[in-house]
Amino acid sequence: MSNTPDENTEDIDIVSDEEAELEASEPSTENPYLDAEFDGVQDDLEDDDA
Amino acid sequence: MPDAPRTTKQAAEYLRYQAQHNIRWSQLCLKLQRSARGLPGVYPSALSAALHTPEKERVYKVENLRRGMVSYSDRAGDSNPYGHVYFIIGRKKGYSPGNPDGVLTWTNLSGGVVGVVPLSYYMNSWGVPFQFGATWLNGYDFSEFDKAPVPVRPSLSDTYQHAIEDVKKSIKFHKDKGHNNLVTALEKDLERMKNRWETWTD
Numbered sequence: 401m402s403n404t405p406d407e408n409t410e411d412i413d414i415v416s417d418e419e420a421e422l423e424a425s426e427p428s429t430e431n432p433y434l435d436a437e438f439d440g441v442q443d444d445l446e447d448d449d450a
Numbered sequence: 451m452p453d454a455p456r457t458t459k460q461a462a463e464y465l466r467y468q469a470q471h472n473i474r475w476s477q478l479c480l481k482l483q484r485s486a487r488g489l490p491g492v493y494p495s496a497l498s499a500a501l502h503t504p505e506k507e508r509v510y511k512v513e514n515l516r517r518g519m520v521s522y523s524d525r526a527g528d529s530n531p532y533g534h535v536y537f538i539i540g541r542k543k544g545y546s547p548g549n550p551d552g553v554l555t556w557t558n559l560s561g562g563v564v565g566v567v568p569l570s571y572y573m574n575s576w577g578v579p580f581q582f583g584a585t586w587l588n589g590y591d592f593s594e595f596d597k598a599p600v601p602v603r604p605s606l607s608d609t610y611q612h613a614i615e616d617v618k619k620s621i622k623f624h625k626d627k628g629h630n631n632l633v634t635a636l637e638k639d640l641e642r643m644k645n646r647w648e649t650w651t652d
Contacts (some may be wrong), residue, residue, distance in 0.1 A: 413517045415540040422566040429575040430560040433530040440532050443481040445491035445646050
């Protein structure tokens with residue numbers, strides 16, 4: 401019996417190389433939710449652009 | 451209303467499209483995540499969405515996070531009582547399951563830009579710790595990741611009315627505990643939810 405892993409059992413939670421390349425190299429460290437103008441709305445409950 | 455609830459694969463594609471087309475989601479983390487899943491708006495903030503996530507749908511250990519979950523980070527007592535919600539993409543090769551450096555997430559960043567950052571980013575850059583991941587958002591269950599989310603209640607109206615009642619109960623609970631910042635934030639959320647309900651029922 402072969403011990404070669406079946407590709408169908410590959411861990412679906414491992415990101416693809418393509419996804420891994422999307423990781424931001426130097427993302428802004430600014431927290432937008434500490435902005436003085438942030439009014440607490442994280443969903444305006446409008447669905448027109450969803 | 452969004453066209454239809456989306457699978458994990460479709461949600462990830464939606465988020466990638468936002469990033470590739472430089473579509474801005476300034477401070478609208480919850481709207482971004484529920485739109486990715488094709489869900490209707492229910493809660494106005496990640497705080498309300500997190501507080502009312504059923505306990506059985508929560509995952510508190512980083513090693514148990516799965517691709518397609520939403521996840522929350524928040525620091526109690528900081529100047530943002532509303533927290534933050536983002537999407538779990540999965541793990542990078544070569545990282546142990548419990549290492550937050552190895553878990554990638556889709557999120558909206560400063561300026562509304564949508565991008566990919568590791569789970570550790572929220573603590574290291576924003577100072578807000580991981581709270582939990584979940585297979586539930588806005589009254590929809592997506593524990594079957596390759597299928598579209600399913601509503602827990604029979605109608606959006608029912609979901610919304612229960613959500614309003616749940617926020618009222620949370621306000622009372624946190625008032626009794628003396629959590630004044632949380633109460634203020636939840637009262638704002640409740641007002642927005644009630645205003646929206648009135649526009650539906652007028």
